[in-house]
Amino acid sequence: MSREKKKLTVLDLFSGCGGLSIGLETAGFDIKLGIDNWDKSLETFQKNHKNSEILCSDLSKLSPQKIEDKFLKNGVDVVVGGPPCQGFSISGKRDVRDPRNDLYKSFVLFVKYFKPKAFILENVPNLVSMDNGKVKDQIISEFEKLGYKVVYKILLASDFGVPQNRKRVIFVGLKNKSEFQYPKGQFVSKKVTSSEAISDLPESDVADGNSYANLPKSDYQKSMRRKSKGVFNHKTTKHTEKTIKIINLVPDGKNYKSLPKNLQGTRKVNIAWTRLNSKTPSFTIDTGHRHHFHYNFNRIPTVREAARLQSFPDDFIFLGTLTDQHKQVGNAVPPLLAYEIGKELSKQI
Numbered sequence: 001m002s003r004e005k006k007k008l009t010v011l012d013l014f015s016g017c018g019g020l021s022i023g024l025e026t027a028g029f030d031i032k033l034g035i036d037n038w039d040k041s042l043e044t045f046q047k048n049h050k051n052s053e054i055l056c057s058d059l060s061k062l063s064p065q066k067i068e069d070k071f072l073k074n075g076v077d078v079v080v081g082g083p084p085c086q087g088f089s090i091s092g093k094r095d096v097r098d099p100r101n102d103l104y105k106s107f108v109l110f111v112k113y114f115k116p117k118a119f120i121l122e123n124v125p126n127l128v129s130m131d132n133g134k135v136k137d138q139i140i141s142e143f144e145k146l147g148y149k150v151v152y153k154i155l156l157a158s159d160f161g162v163p164q165n166r167k168r169v170i171f172v173g174l175k176n177k178s179e180f181q182y183p184k185g186q187f188v189s190k191k192v193t194s195s196e197a198i199s200d201l202p203e204s205d206v207a208d209g210n211s212y213a214n215l216p217k218s219d220y221q222k223s224m225r226r227k228s229k230g231v232f233n234h235k236t237t238k239h240t241e242k243t244i245k246i247i248n249l250v251p252d253g254k255n256y257k258s259l260p261k262n263l264q265g266t267r268k269v270n271i272a273w274t275r276l277n278s279k280t281p282s283f284t285i286d287t288g289h290r291h292h293f294h295y296n297f298n299r300i301p302t303v304r305e306a307a308r309l310q311s312f313p314d315d316f317i318f319l320g321t322l323t324d325q326h327k328q329v330g331n332a333v334p335p336l337l338a339y340e341i342g343k344e345l346s347k348q349i
């Protein structure tokens with residue numbers, strides 16, 4: 001008699017559009033619920049997680065018991081999430097009246113209430129050095145008091161086949177008291193480059209659902225396209241003549257420093273007029289500040305190109321305005337990184 005193995009269930013707090021969730025789902029987890037207070041990101045989450053539920057709510061005010069009663073009567077195996085990092089200022093200058101402090105606390109509260117087999121807490125790497133390491137120490141001790149063995153590691157997404165040098169700190173706690181063993185990067189010496197990620201996508205707009213104009217040009221493109229019926233979210237930004245003229249002077253992989261002196265100060269940020277480097281993984285994809293341009297075309301990446309650089313498969317479709325979509329992509333944990341972590345986690349719990 002064949003018996004299907006029961007999937008481990010997941011509660012995703014601060015879920016956004018679900019980068020972390022889609023990676024875990026691909027690794028075999030059953031995503032029960034995503035909670036966020038941003039409705040647009042949840043619309044995207046729902047579109048791409050048809051079997052999951054969503055809840056739009058402020059997590060600093062939400063009681064875990066309500067969530068259990070309404071959504072998770074059978075409890076949950078894994079709690080995951082990335083509370084906004086402003087919520088971590090827990091020593092020294094901490095302002096107890098700052099409501100953002102409650103966001104990290106709410107993650108702790110959910111773990112305390114549901115006692116999952118494991119939790120994954122994701123954040124920006126400088127969390128580790130915040131307040132001379134006190135923030136990190138406090139996170140570890142708080143979860144150890146709840147009975148978890150907690151480890152943390154800064155992972156570089158490009159080591160795991162993501163065409164992007166994004167770093168994230170990943171805390172993992174296991175209730176079975178064993179120390180989580182992190183996945184080993186299989187791409188440390190052979191990184192996926194920006195052009196391997198997006199060179200099949202055209203310079204101009206593609207109407208949602210239209211078929212691909214080119215064959216895939218790399219294994220990475222093949223795998224991103226695998227389940228998709230066509231191109232979505234490839235709407236280009238129309239820049240001013242002046243912007244096009246200036247960015248046209250910047251070569252592949254370079255920035256404002258390659259411009260004539262009189263143009264170098266036209267944008268007063270140190271990431272101004274930066275082009276992707278076609279031969280390396282991308283820099284960290286942001287939430288849409290419009291300073292990062294395509295390595296070849298005179299425009300910023302489309303949402304689909306940014307999503308490829310974040311390792312979202314092409315059948316993952318983003319909803320909302322273009323600004324909303326870029327923010328959802330830039331906020332996310334790269335799904336491929338989440339997948340690798342999930343694969344290890346499912347073996348270890």
Ligand SMILES: C[S@@+](CC[C@H](N)C(=O)[O-])C[C@H]1O[C@@H](n2cnc3c(N)ncnc32)[C@H](O)[C@@H]1O
Pocket residue numbers: 014015016017018019020021035036037038041057058059060081082083084103331332333334
């Ligand atoms: C870094 S993003 C999460 C990205 C997500 N893990 C992913 O992989 O796609 C943080 C999320 O926290 C949400 N957020 C911020 N404050 C919140 C609050 N008070 N209650 C619920 N969600 C909140 C934001 O809307 C945002 O989507």
